Amino acid sequence: MAKFPILLSCLVISLGVHAQVVTYDNAKKKAQKSFDNAQLAVSEYKTEDAIIYLQEAVRAEPGFTDAYGQMTISYVELKKYDEAISAFENLKRLDSASIRPALLAYSKALGGVGRFTEALASINLYIATTKVKNPKAEALQKTFTYAAKEAAHPVPFKPVNLGDNVNTKDGEYFPSLTIDNQMLVFTRRVNGKNEDFYVSERDDSMHWKKAYNLGAPVNSPQFNEGAQNISQDGNTIVFTGCNFPNGRGSCDIYYAIRTEEGLWVEPMNLGNPINTRDWESQPCLSPDKQTLYFARETADAGSDIFMSEMQANGRWGTPERLGPNINTPGDESTPFIHADNQTLYFASNGRPGFGGMDLFYSRRQPDGSWGPAVNLGYPINTMDEEASMVVAADGKTAYYASDRTDSRGSLDIYSFELYPAARPLKTLYVRGYVFDAKNQKRLVANIELQDLETGQTMADIKSDLLGNYLVALPVGRDYGLNVNKKGYLFHSENFSLKGAEKDTGYFREVPLVPLDTSAIMVLNNVFFASREYTLKAESYVELNRLVGLMKENPTMIVEISGHTDDVGNDQINLTLSDKRAQAVVQYLEQKGIEAERLVAKGYGESKPVADNETPEGRAQNRRTEFKIIKL
Numbered sequence: 001m002a003k004f005p006i007l008l009s010c011l012v013i014s015l016g017v018h019a020q021v022v023t024y025d026n027a028k029k030k031a032q033k034s035f036d037n038a039q040l041a042v043s044e045y046k047t048e049d050a051i052i053y054l055q056e057a058v059r060a061e062p063g064f065t066d067a068y069g070q071m072t073i074s075y076v077e078l079k080k081y082d083e084a085i086s087a088f089e090n091l092k093r094l095d096s097a098s099i100r101p102a103l104l105a106y107s108k109a110l111g112g113v114g115r116f117t118e119a120l121a122s123i124n125l126y127i128a129t130t131k132v133k134n135p136k137a138e139a140l141q142k143t144f145t146y147a148a149k150e151a152a153h154p155v156p157f158k159p160v161n162l163g164d165n166v167n168t169k170d171g172e173y174f175p176s177l178t179i180d181n182q183m184l185v186f187t188r189r190v191n192g193k194n195e196d197f198y199v200s201e202r203d204d205s206m207h208w209k210k211a212y213n214l215g216a217p218v219n220s221p222q223f224n225e226g227a228q229n230i231s232q233d234g235n236t237i238v239f240t241g242c243n244f245p246n247g248r249g250s251c252d253i254y255y256a257i258r259t260e261e262g263l264w265v266e267p268m269n270l271g272n273p274i275n276t277r278d279w280e281s282q283p284c285l286s287p288d289k290q291t292l293y294f295a296r297e298t299a300d301a302g303s304d305i306f307m308s309e310m311q312a313n314g315r316w317g318t319p320e321r322l323g324p325n326i327n328t329p330g331d332e333s334t335p336f337i338h339a340d341n342q343t344l345y346f347a348s349n350g351r352p353g354f355g356g357m358d359l360f361y362s363r364r365q366p367d368g369s370w371g372p373a374v375n376l377g378y379p380i381n382t383m384d385e386e387a388s389m390v391v392a393a394d395g396k397t398a399y400y401a402s403d404r405t406d407s408r409g410s411l412d413i414y415s416f417e418l419y420p421a422a423r424p425l426k427t428l429y430v431r432g433y434v435f436d437a438k439n440q441k442r443l444v445a446n447i448e449l450q451d452l453e454t455g456q457t458m459a460d461i462k463s464d465l466l467g468n469y470l471v472a473l474p475v476g477r478d479y480g481l482n483v484n485k486k487g488y489l490f491h492s493e494n495f496s497l498k499g500a501e502k503d504t505g506y507f508r509e510v511p512l513v514p515l516d517t518s519a520i521m522v523l524n525n526v527f528f529a530s531r532e533y534t535l536k537a538e539s540y541v542e543l544n545r546l547v548g549l550m551k552e553n554p555t556m557i558v559e560i561s562g563h564t565d566d567v568g569n570d571q572i573n574l575t576l577s578d579k580r581a582q583a584v585v586q587y588l589e590q591k592g593i594e595a596e597r598l599v600a601k602g603y604g605e606s607k608p609v610a611d612n613e614t615p616e617g618r619a620q621n622r623r624t625e626f627k628i629i630k631l
Contacts, residue, residue: 019063021095031060035067042074050074065095069102076105079384079403081112100129104137111144111355111383116151120144146352147378155377155422159414161406162399165210166200169409173401179232179287179339179393179429179472180505184208186413187228195224197239217266218256226251227282227388231289232339233431233470234258238283238292241267248275253283253294260466273318274308282334282388286341287427287472288459292316293335293344303331305346325362325370333357334388340395340474341458343424344370347387351375355383359400361422376422391418393472394503395426425474428497429505433467434483437511442467445485445512452478452494452525452538473497473506480525480541481508488512489521489626490549492542515553517631523624526584531568533579535587543584546626547591557630559599560584565618566605578602584624599629 024035038053051074057067068091075084088106092099099106103126110119123141130137161167166184174187184200188211196219200211218237219225228239235258242251252275256267269275270292279297286293290310296319297303304327306319321327330350337344342364347357351373358381360373375381376389389400398418401411434445442465449459449471458479463469473479475497484490491510513519525542528535535543550556562577562584581600589595610617 019094021065022061022063023098024064024066027057027061027064027066031057031064031067034060035064035070038067038070038074042070047074047077051078063094065091065098068094069098072102072109073105076108076112079112081109084109085113100126103129104140107140107144108383111140111147114151114379114382116144116148116354120148140355143353143355143383147354147383150375151354151378153377154379156419157379157416159400159402159404159416161404161408162200162208162413162415164408165208167408167412171401171410172198172413173411174227174334174388175390175399175401175413176228176230176284177390177392177399178230178234179427179470181392181394181397183230183234184211184399184413185214185228185230185237186211187226189410194221195226197225197228197237214264218264227334229284229336231285232287232393232429232472233468235464235468236285236289237264238270238285239267240281240283241269244269248272249277249279251279251281253280253292270316274316279303284335284337286337287339288341288461290459290461291337293337294319295333295335297331302329303333305332305335323370325372331357336388336390338391338395338424339393339427339429339472340425341472342474343391345389345391346373347385348373354378354381356385357387359386359389374422380416391424393427393429395423396420425476428473428475428495428502429470430473430481430493430495430508431468431470431505432508432510434463434469434485434510434512435467436488437513443485443488443512445483445488445510447471448482448484449473450480450482450541452480452541455541475499478538480538482525482542482545483510483512484545485512486552488514489519489628490545491521492524494525515628515631517628519628521626523584523626526624528580528583531576533576533583535583540587543587544591547588547593550588550593550597553631555631556628557597557599559601559625559627559629560588561625561627562600562602563607563609563621563623563625564605565621566608566612567618570604574602574604574606576602577604580624 034053034057038050041050041053054067054071058064068087071087072084075087088102103122107119107122110122123144127137127141171189172186176185182202186198187195188198189195197214198211199214200208203209213219223244224242226240228237230237238253238255240251241254246269253270254267255270256264258264281295283292283294292308294306295303296306305322307322308316308319311317328350332346332348335346343361345361348360349357353375359376362370362373365371389398391398396418397415399413399415401413403411434443436443445463447461447463447469448457450457459471473495477497479495481493482490491512493508523542526539560581562581564573564577581602585598585600588598608621610620612618
């Protein structure tokens with residue numbers, strides 16, 4: 001942001017107090033010529049040139065009120081609010097009766113620096129002295145009424161510029177992050193013209209390294225690649241492409257995937273029904289890549305946020321406009337769904353705010369709908385345009401673009417700590433790959449994440465062609481992870497994240513055992529209280545899956561075996577393990593599995609799979625197993 005010429009400001013202020021009031025009619029010809037040139041520049045939208053001419057005019061005539069009035073208006077157009085306020089105050093000192101033409105701009109300048117109470121008083125004076133109804137002024141009055149009240153309770157906000165490795169004299173904006181917080185992707189407008197995607201990665205000290213151009217085939221020399229979003233696993237990018245040869249409208253949404261070798265494939269148009277003859281932009285993928293959020297602008301409704309869900313056939317479903325808690329008669333844009341898949345951030349100018357586009361958030365409700373939108377508050381939101389904020393998986397670090405005074409020359413990317421009330425759930429993740437336990441071949445498999453307490457499915461995805469997967473794990477719940485594929489025993493894991501202090505993700509290689517006689521599977525999500533044999537409710541999700549497997553294979557006969565660690569009496573452990581195995585068999589029978597297909601067997605501490613000398617080893621030995629006796 002350009003700095004105000006301090007020397008000229010001081011000169012103007014010092015002269016303004018004692019200078020004789022001068023209007024255009026009695027100004028010197030030199031001042032008149034400069035003012036005329038300024039008016040011509042204004043008409044040609046050359047606002048910065050207009051400021052130069054107006055400065056010449058007040059140097060020639062320090063009391064030139066018309067020049068100060070126009071200077072106030074022009075500085076506001078450039079968002080140089082301090083300078084606008086200075087010009088208006090000079091005007092007021094010279095002739096308080098001639099302030100009205102600049103009063104509207106002055107109120108905007110006051111709002112621009114956060115002096116909302118004064119801005120409200122100024123806009124009230126403007127409206128009171130205006131004979132003709134002015135809808136824009138009345139809208140501004142509503143804005144300042146809201147802002148004066150809300151800004152009295154500012155939220156914590158200390159943005160930090162990401163520095164020279166990310167930001168340049170060019171504009172950087174639309175940041176997006178991978179779930180492990182190791183990759184930052186953003187848009188850069190190179191030389192004020194072509195938009196390309198750039199990538200910065202963390203070094204060992206967690207600093208951002210020098211950003212590099214994402215390159216072909218995603219970036220192209222002849223077209224603009226605009227708003228983008230990198231998937232949580234870093235292997236898919238969705239973005240806006242405008243005026244592409246294969247486009248359906250002016251701007252469409254495209255996607256590209258990254259190969260195992262780290263190379264990006266040729267981008268593809270998402271096609272119908274995502275892209276239409278309207279304007280589609282600003283896409284964002286849910287953490288499981290099963291839902292796409294984006295902005296669509298139509299002639300009748302302006303810009304609204306839509307969502308589309310991936311169908312069983314691998315195609316995107318018909319987009320649906322999000323409900324009234326998100327969309328308004330105004331414009332909504334830049335949706336961002338956090339890794340918790342429960343918190344949506346977006347920009348809107350259609351609800352009470354601080355002016356222009358403000359940032360809001362909404363939380364997903366138990367029925368799947370979105371709750372009331374909440375303004376992120378001042379000074380995150382200002383009288384200017386705020387949009388395109390993302391929040392890291394840690395739930396507290398946010399990133400956005402701004403042209404603050406310490407920017408490198410245009411929009412820069414900043415980070416800041418998001419205040420607690422506006423934070424999403426801290427989210428960890430489990431990533432890895434699925435493979436055949438016998439031949440090591442990578443497998444495409446179904447992966448489900450369920451809340452063990454409620455049984456609610458939190459994610460339902462497939463591993464990719466190379467068996468790779470990533471599943472987000474919002475903290476505060478206990479999860480069961482199930483990996484299954486037809487022809488194989490399913491594999492289960494559990495993650496206890498209630499009150500989790502862990503900051504890193506998990507890596508799990510998942511071996512799937514082919515259905516075969518003697519195949520054994522540990523039922524990791526079958527739970528009993530310590531020294532008890534009554535099944536916990538959290539076990540039902542896993543046992544119901546076991547019921548499904550046996551119904552798919554009606555001739556299968558299995559052994560359910562119980563095992564303990566070596567703590568306590570041998571005979572007591574043997575009895576406990578047998579009763580736990582019987583409890584599982586009884587549950588399966590209740591769900592319709594024939595008794596003759598089930599064998600319960602307790603082995604006590606006789607078959608350890610780990611060292612009983614450590615808590616971790618003993619935990620592994622306390623287990624319930626499923627073994628195929630006959631197919």
